[in-house]
Amino acid sequence: MSSLDTNETLRDLHSAATSHRGDRVFNRVITGAAFTSLIVLAGIAIFLGLQAIPAFQSQGLAFLTTTAWDINTDPPTAGIWGMLYGSVLLAVIALVIAVPASILLSVFMVFLAPPKIAKILTNLVDLMAAIPSVILGLWAFYILNPPAEEWQQLLNQYLGWIPIFENASGNFLGTPFIAGFVLAIMMIPIVTSVTREVLGRTPPELINAAESLGCSLWTMLRYVALPYGRGGIVGGVMLGLGRALGETIAVFFVLKLVYDTNWYKVIESGGGSVATLIVSRFGEVTGPFELQLLLAAGFFLFLGTLVVNMIANLIVSRTGRLQK
Amino acid sequence: MSTAEFESVQTLEEQMVESAAPRDLAMDARNLSVWFGKRKVLEGVNIAFPERTCTALIGPSGCGKSTFIRTLNRLHELIPGAALAGSVLYEGKDIYDADIDPVHIRLKIGMVFQKPNPFPSMTIRGNVLSGLKLSGMKRDDHDAIVESTLTSAGLWNEVKDRLDHAAGDLSGGQQQRLVIARALAVEPNVLLMDEPCSALDPASTLKIEETIRELSKNVTIIIVTHNMQQAVRVSDHTAFFLAAENEPGHVVEQGLTTEIFSNPKDQRTLDYVNGRFG
Numbered sequence: 001m002s003s004l005d006t007n008e009t010l011r012d013l014h015s016a017a018t019s020h021r022g023d024r025v026f027n028r029v030i031t032g033a034a035f036t037s038l039i040v041l042a043g044i045a046i047f048l049g050l051q052a053i054p055a056f057q058s059q060g061l062a063f064l065t066t067t068a069w070d071i072n073t074d075p076p077t078a079g080i081w082g083m084l085y086g087s088v089l090l091a092v093i094a095l096v097i098a099v100p101a102s103i104l105l106s107v108f109m110v111f112l113a114p115p116k117i118a119k120i121l122t123n124l125v126d127l128m129a130a131i132p133s134v135i136l137g138l139w140a141f142y143i144l145n146p147p148a149e150e151w152q153q154l155l156n157q158y159l160g161w162i163p164i165f166e167n168a169s170g171n172f173l174g175t176p177f178i179a180g181f182v183l184a185i186m187m188i189p190i191v192t193s194v195t196r197e198v199l200g201r202t203p204p205e206l207i208n209a210a211e212s213l214g215c216s217l218w219t220m221l222r223y224v225a226l227p228y229g230r231g232g233i234v235g236g237v238m239l240g241l242g243r244a245l246g247e248t249i250a251v252f253f254v255l256k257l258v259y260d261t262n263w264y265k266v267i268e269s270g271g272g273s274v275a276t277l278i279v280s281r282f283g284e285v286t287g288p289f290e291l292q293l294l295l296a297a298g299f300f301l302f303l304g305t306l307v308v309n310m311i312a313n314l315i316v317s318r319t320g321r322l323q324k
Numbered sequence: 325m326s327t328a329e330f331e332s333v334q335t336l337e338e339q340m341v342e343s344a345a346p347r348d349l350a351m352d353a354r355n356l357s358v359w360f361g362k363r364k365v366l367e368g369v370n371i372a373f374p375e376r377t378c379t380a381l382i383g384p385s386g387c388g389k390s391t392f393i394r395t396l397n398r399l400h401e402l403i404p405g406a407a408l409a410g411s412v413l414y415e416g417k418d419i420y421d422a423d424i425d426p427v428h429i430r431l432k433i434g435m436v437f438q439k440p441n442p443f444p445s446m447t448i449r450g451n452v453l454s455g456l457k458l459s460g461m462k463r464d465d466h467d468a469i470v471e472s473t474l475t476s477a478g479l480w481n482e483v484k485d486r487l488d489h490a491a492g493d494l495s496g497g498q499q500q501r502l503v504i505a506r507a508l509a510v511e512p513n514v515l516l517m518d519e520p521c522s523a524l525d526p527a528s529t530l531k532i533e534e535t536i537r538e539l540s541k542n543v544t545i546i547i548v549t550h551n552m553q554q555a556v557r558v559s560d561h562t563a564f565f566l567a568a569e570n571e572p573g574h575v576v577e578q579g580l581t582t583e584i585f586s587n588p589k590d591q592r593t594l595d596y597v598n599g600r601f602g
């Protein structure tokens with residue numbers, strides 16, 4: 001038979017998968033559910049976007065590129081650049097702490113710990129995820145702050161020559177570092193449970209292959225288990241990051257919110273965070289205009305989270321690349 | 325037959341006399357017993373592996389052949405509860421001694437598994453060279469290594485034009501020959517093979533058997549197989565493992581392959597090699 005035969009009809013095999021009646025109903029329910037969640041998401045975006053319009057009309061692009069919150073002046077000036085940037089800075093600090101910690105913890109649980117200890121650790125980490133963030137915020141304020149102050153003083157003393165560890169004010173409380181650290185504590189259980197799951201699924205025959213080629217545990221992880229699980233681990237990190245970017249109340253307790261851009265001084269008192277700006281102003285809002293400004297800020301936080309997720313997808317989809 | 329007999333060094337020396345031309349030993353398992361948790365799965369195994377010979381390990385399923393072959397390059401270490409008594413000598417030293425680096429041992433004692441296990445996300449070339457990369461060995465002649473090991477593994481002609489393709493795209497038999505090439509690239513002295521042909525078609529199997537015969541001129545090969553003809557075709561020596569129900573496995577009989585298959589001393593060996601049980 002040649003491929004030029006013209007009287008062949010193509011049949012779509014994929015859609016035939018739902019030719020069973022029960023499957024068809026199931027299929028519709030699932031599709032409906034998927035669309036509902038899309039509609040809810042779009043609804044939120046549209047609501048926030050509409051609210052953001054007046055704010056933009058009065059402030060122009062400066063709303064995104066400058067940092068100010070002077071509502072009672074005439075005309076009022078508001079700009080959230082420092083807050084947007086602050087949210088990202090906190091997230092980066094949290095990532096730098098949480099990702100290595102979570103990977104080490106998972107490696108220990110999967111490859112090194114005796115089964116009993118691994119189980120106990122798993123439960124403990126899952127329990128960590130259940131701590132409400134307000135409790136974590138209170139804990140950070142009362143328990144974490146004093147030692148964290150000392151760590152930062154030490155960092156400044158020994159590594160102060162590195163710009164990020166500069167501190168001119170001598171005040172080591174309310175710093176991006178402490179806020180990022182609290183966020184890291186919130187991310188660790190999420191990232192760890194995903195990473196543990198993914199590493200635990202490394203095919204044993206690949207581990208065997210690596211071992212029989214004279215791999216140490218470290219090289220096995222680096223060349224086999226981590227590349228194998230990279231997509232999943234990045235996914236876990238992004239889940240955690242989503243939480244970190246939007247986290248409000250825990251940061252509210254430990255970060256000194258300043259209407260200024262703290263570019264890089266992570267152990268200097270004062271920083272920004274969109275979510276914390278919203279919660280700290282919301283209670284004492286001076287009028288409908290300020291409320292609109294806050295909702296506009298929320299809109300951009302939402303956009304930011306979307307962008308992060310898109311970047312994550314890009315990273316995950318690039319993991320299929322061949323290693324030479 | 326008493327267990328004491330297995331444990332005596334006598335058996336070992338008899339073996340040496342039996343082998344056609346006495347050679348230096350590549351490896352030597354002495355009085356080896358293995359436990360998984362409380363369960364003893366191997367008892368008092370003594371087998372000597374003369375240099376540059378091929379030894380076949382045969383026996384019914386579950387009698388501990390894989391367990392035994394894995395002890396020869398310390399592959400049980402990630403299994404919780406695995407324990408061992410006795411010793412495994414390589415170049416006259418016990419590989420389980422505290423001062424021995426398992427990484428070094430595994431480089432010298434390569435292994436090929438039942439299921440082909442190339443690294444699927446690496447290219448064919450990347451797979452062959454992966455042992456060098458993973459163990460941090462520095463070599464400059466990468467192209468030469470790729471060509472010579474793939475040639476020894478009988479795969480070169482089939483893949484020489486697509487070395488940069490993903491290893492996962494190869495057929496099962498090609499993948500198995502690829503992992504043989506990968507094992508050879510680090511220049512092991514001993515190659516352990518656990519049922520390397522069990523997932524392959526007859527043509528690939530024959531290719532691999534050819535490879536094994538060719539390799540055993542330079543490398544000591546220890547192969548587990550359920551295929552009696554294969555044992556006869558590729559091996560110089562054969563050891564027959566057996567485990568009675570709920571008993572640990574042990575070696576019933578060992579010797580020259582021709583002897584084991586044509587003139588075994590133990591009735592159980594005779595039955596097994598003639599396919600009457602197991």
Ligand SMILES: Nc1ncnc2c1ncn2[C@@H]1O[C@H](COP(=O)(O)OP(=O)(O)OP(=O)(O)O)[C@@H](O)[C@H]1O
Pocket residue numbers: 360365383384385386387388389390391392403
């Ligand atoms: N990781 C493990 N944990 C507990 N028991 C194990 C483990 N690996 C093997 N065993 C047990 O040890 C015994 C020997 O197993 P082994 O895999 O060595 O048999 P085998 O001779 O290779 O069998 P086959 O021919 O089917 O591959 C079996 O009873 C098996 O259940």
Ligand SMILES: [Mg+2]
Pocket residue numbers: 389390391518
């Ligand atoms: Mg086996």
